[in-house]
Amino acid sequence: MKRLAAVSAAQLCLGAMGLRTALRDRRSYDVGFRRGSAENIERDQWFIGTALSAPNYMLVLQGVCTVALLVRPRRWVARVLGVLGVGMTCGQAAERSAQAAWRHWDAQITPLTAAATVLSAVMAWWGLAGDPAES
Template identity: 45%
Template sequence: MASRWVLVAVSAAQLAAGAAGQVIALSEGRAFDIDVLGFRGSPARLGRDSWLLGTGLSAPVLMLSVQAVATIRLAAGSSRGATRVLGSLGALMTCGYLIEKEARGALSPAGWNPTTTPAVAAGLTLAVTMAVLGPRQASSSS
């Protein structure tokens, strides 16, 4: 039971970091740039792209919405489905942060920024934690 609340708290904090990343990216015009795949967004389409593709600093609004619903569901009571969703989203977001050029840049010494770096560092750390806690919690509630 206690681990359920830890996952709820971690997911809520990660959701806040993701929302902060959205706000920063939208205000600074940071479109997604997945250079390893040659997939780049445009600052002109940033608002629209943020809904389904994300920004350079956060997951898509749709993914954050699913995370919010799963977090609320898990807070309301034990739910293997919500736990699995949160673990899966944590894994997906971890990959997203690692392949996103803007996020990697924010974590490098040369790209340090007092606004961007803390949001990305928190978001990534919390996403990794969700990816680890989700499967553990799902298997313990079997």
């Protein structure tokens, strides 16, 4: 479970970097038929997220679970990280700015969103199915 905690910590760092970048550049969320506004990004970051990060409540829960996994590994904590990983993977793939960055290279956004999505997917897999190295 330490490898899951390490992946989660790395993904959380990318989430924090995405949040910082989104707040600086005023990049609000744009998923499906829902679109945020730059004027409300400070409010939206808490419950809906930004174009480059999950909502803050998810990032806080991820941080708490990551620390808990290191202090006292429990299967249910790993599952919570797995569920968060599923949500983050789907959210990042649905975000229009990430889709645009994956189609047309953006030196700032493409590596951030691609790495965060891959780590979220690994977090989902290891959190729900278990880390193959621990079998």
